[in-house]
Amino acid sequence: MNKVTEKFGSMVFDEKIMREKLPREIYKKMQATLKKGKRLDRETANVIANAMKDWAIELGATHFTHWFQPMTGVTAEKHDSFIAPTADGRIIMDFTGKELVSGESDASSFPSGGLRATFEARGYTAWDPTSFAFIKDNTLYIPTAFCSWGGEALDKKTPLLRSMEAINREALRVLRLFGKEDETAVKTTVGAEQEYFLIDAETFTRRPDLIYTGRTLFGARPPKGQELDDHYFGIIKPRVKEFMKELDEELWKLGVLAKTEHNEGAPCQHELAPIFSTTNIATDHNQLTMELMQKLAKKHGMVCLLHEKPFEGVNGSGKHNNWSLSTSGGVNLLEPGDTPFENAQFLLFLTAVIKAVDDYQELLRISVASAGNDHRLGASEAPPAIVSMFLGDEITAILEAIENEGNVCAKDKEMMKIGVHVLPKFPKDSTDRNRTSPFAFTGNKFEFRMVGASASIADANIVLNTAVAEVLKKFADELEGASDFNSALHDLIRRTVIKHKRILFNGNGYDDAWVEESKKRGLANLTTTPDALAHYLDEKNVKLFTENKVFSESEMKARYEIYLERYAKVLNIEARTMVDMVRGAILPAAAKYKRELSETAIATKGFIGGADLSFEEETVASLTELSSRAFALLKMLESANDTAKELLCSKDRAEAYRDSVLPIMEDMRKTVDAIETLVPTSSWPFPTYGEILFGIK
Ligand code: ADP
Numbered sequence: 001m002n003k004v005t006e007k008f009g010s011m012v013f014d015e016k017i018m019r020e021k022l023p024r025e026i027y028k029k030m031q032a033t034l035k036k037g038k039r040l041d042r043e044t045a046n047v048i049a050n051a052m053k054d055w056a057i058e059l060g061a062t063h064f065t066h067w068f069q070p071m072t073g074v075t076a077e078k079h080d081s082f083i084a085p086t087a088d089g090r091i092i093m094d095f096t097g098k099e100l101v102s103g104e105s106d107a108s109s110f111p112s113g114g115l116r117a118t119f120e121a122r123g124y125t126a127w128d129p130t131s132f133a134f135i136k137d138n139t140l141y142i143p144t145a146f147c148s149w150g151g152e153a154l155d156k157k158t159p160l161l162r163s164m165e166a167i168n169r170e171a172l173r174v175l176r177l178f179g180k181e182d183e184t185a186v187k188t189t190v191g192a193e194q195e196y197f198l199i200d201a202e203t204f205t206r207r208p209d210l211i212y213t214g215r216t217l218f219g220a221r222p223p224k225g226q227e228l229d230d231h232y233f234g235i236i237k238p239r240v241k242e243f244m245k246e247l248d249e250e251l252w253k254l255g256v257l258a259k260t261e262h263n264e265g266a267p268c269q270h271e272l273a274p275i276f277s278t279t280n281i282a283t284d285h286n287q288l289t290m291e292l293m294q295k296l297a298k299k300h301g302m303v304c305l306l307h308e309k310p311f312e313g314v315n316g317s318g319k320h321n322n323w324s325l326s327t328s329g330g331v332n333l334l335e336p337g338d339t340p341f342e343n344a345q346f347l348l349f350l351t352a353v354i355k356a357v358d359d360y361q362e363l364l365r366i367s368v369a370s371a372g373n374d375h376r377l378g379a380s381e382a383p384p385a386i387v388s389m390f391l392g393d394e395i396t397a398i399l400e401a402i403e404n405e406g407n408v409c410a411k412d413k414e415m416m417k418i419g420v421h422v423l424p425k426f427p428k429d430s431t432d433r434n435r436t437s438p439f440a441f442t443g444n445k446f447e448f449r450m451v452g453a454s455a456s457i458a459d460a461n462i463v464l465n466t467a468v469a470e471v472l473k474k475f476a477d478e479l480e481g482a483s484d485f486n487s488a489l490h491d492l493i494r495r496t497v498i499k500h501k502r503i504l505f506n507g508n509g510y511d512d513a514w515v516e517e518s519k520k521r522g523l524a525n526l527t528t529t530p531d532a533l534a535h536y537l538d539e540k541n542v543k544l545f546t547e548n549k550v551f552s553e554s555e556m557k558a559r560y561e562i563y564l565e566r567y568a569k570v571l572n573i574e575a576r577t578m579v580d581m582v583r584g585a586i587l588p589a590a591a592k593y594k595r596e597l598s599e600t601a602i603a604t605k606g607f608i609g610g611a612d613l614s615f616e617e618e619t620v621a622s623l624t625e626l627s628s629r630a631f632a633l634l635k636m637l638e639s640a641n642d643t644a645k646e647l648l649c650s651k652d653r654a655e656a657y658r659d660s661v662l663p664i665m666e667d668m669r670k671t672v673d674a675i676e677t678l679v680p681t682s683s684w685p686f687p688t689y690g691e692i693l694f695g696i697k
Pocket residue numbers: 189190191192193273274275276277322323324325332432442444445
């Protein structure tokens with residue numbers, strides 16, 4: 001099997017395979033499930049399970065697993081073999097509909113935020129037939145949702161599916177208003193561009209900070225960083241190219257539409273962009289992509305870093321979440337149309353997104369909040385922690401024209417009447433100029449750029465889908481009751497633009513002036529994860545999720561706990577790693593080098609009486625001062641960490657880590673980096689930034 005077209009999806013139980021392997025009636029039922037979300041009966045499930053098993057065994061599978069996405073942000077799996085004993089003491093390969101549809105897992109160690117008491121620790125997994133089963137490592141993977149016995153979501157897939165249901169429901173209502181009776185479903189589509197670093201495995205194993213925390217806690221700037229922009233889209237090194245080739249091939253087998261591979265801004269930083277698919281599948285595929293990146297990097301003697309900010313001073317890694325809405329008839333609802341009528345529909349969906357992003361800006365920020373991403377957002381390479389939207393000059397001009405309609409002062413401005421005027425044609429590329437915006441319209445989709453590289457894209461899309469669903473619901477409510485649809489539509493769009501234009505910003509998002517300006521506009525600037533999380537349970541957010549049936553209030557409270565908990569745990573690990581590195585290696589290295597210099601100085605003095613020993617003396621003096629500072633900070637860090645760790649309330653704990661542990665860590669880093677510049681590389685206990693960043697030849 002050499003041809004890419006043959007390889008593609010060869011390990012996926014997709015529609016083509018289903019058509020081949022399933023009896024016609026069963027295939028039809030499966031289609032109804034896929035297209036209309038119909039439930040499958042047990043008998044049908046049995047037939048599908050059997051066909052799936054035969055297909056999987058043919059391809060070498062011996063086991064199956066319910067693959068799920070708990071709140072850890074990574075995927076989880078528990079493998080069972082297909083074997084079942086027979087009466088004569090032999091075995092058959094068996095797989096029932098029951099085993100396909102649901103599974104039980106003693107998953108008491110996954111974070112549940114208190115949703116599961118330990119006496120009912122079991123969770124159960126339920127097949128998500130909308131995401132295809134696949135074979136990996138001789139195992140049949142069945143994508144599943146993960147819930148408690150009470151039906152509460154313990155994972156990221158369940159609420160994602162619920163949010164897709166919400167937006168489907170409300171978007172269809174809006175389409176009906178435009179006379180689109182034929183459309184049976186609206187799905188959100190996502191293409192997640194994944195950034196990552198590849199470093200040499202040998203270098204990695206000598207950096208405890210990378211091993212334990214995924215990022216470097218120390219590291220003086222190398223003489224060269226990314227200032228020459230010579231890595232971005234540059235020639236890919238042979239070793240990396242081999243890796244990318246294999247990655248593409250493995251992903252294709254699993255039906256992942258890996259499309260573009262290129263070098264990114266920082267040295268040894270790269271990106272993979274897939275072709276977009278339905279949000280649910282895009283989320284599963286992004287998890288697979290991250291997993292395979294890490295696995296294959298190892299095979300090629302490298303390590304793939306997915307942390308949001310593995311290195312200071314060069315770009316961090318994000319994940320651009322390209323998002324749009326697509327109908328069952330294949331229409332992209334964020335694509336401007338050719339007729340006034342289509343344009344009216346486009347503008348309604350566009351303003352719905354504007355209102356959603358403005359109304360729920362805190363939730364969007366929360367959806368990307370993590371200890372790792374805090375280092376990236378607002379640094380010089382990524383959007384700030386302020387949510388704003390970029391629409392480009394053309395669309396902005398159209399919205400201004402709509403706004404100014406009927407305004408006597410704006411006589412000379414062009415007027416725009418929705419449902420009457422055709423939008424001017426604008427080239428798609430012209431909208432993709434602003435790379436500094438956290439939420440940019442790029443011609444026929446929005447690109448949400450705040451998502452961190454290691455995060456599951458589920459969280460961001462749950463918020464996005466639900467917020468837009470909520471606005472569409474309000475829009476539909478208003479328009480369904482209107483006597484004159486066209487004028488009601490015009491009025492609604494105009495009112496929405498006027499009310500929410502504060503969220504629109506086409507300027508440079510990296511500029512300090514924007515921070516000031518956004519404050520004047522009343523936009524939220526939530527710079528740290530605890531700042532952001534403080535808004536999670538705001539009344540309007542609880543209302544949003546509960547009314548749209550995406551989360552119950554208890555599910556939200558549980559998630560709130562889990563997020564805070566995670567933040568504190570990550571910082572605890574970082575603080576402890578720092579302490580270990582400083583006490584165990586950095587201070588001893590500084591002491592050793594100081595001794596060498598002192599001994600040299602004494603010996604030299606004995607040899608040449610009045611020799612100039614300013615280098616030795618000054619270096620020893622500086623190292624002494626810096627080491628004692630580092631030692632003082634070490635003790636402060638240990639005690640601040642101990643205090644923070646013991647706090648009982650998770651909010652207090654997270655805030656203590658932010659306010660008292662993190663600042664000491666920053667100070668410690670500066671001090672240690674200064675020590676590093678004084679100690680020769682040969683005496684430094686860890687690989688330097690230069691060695692790590694430029695280590696792949
Ligand atoms: P670039 O950002 O380099 O200009 P594209 O605009 O073609 O490239 O696509 C960037 C990402 O957006 C890709 O992952 C692509 O699949 C995705 N994308 C394109 N169209 C859509 C859409 N309608 N919905 C969601 N994602 C999309």
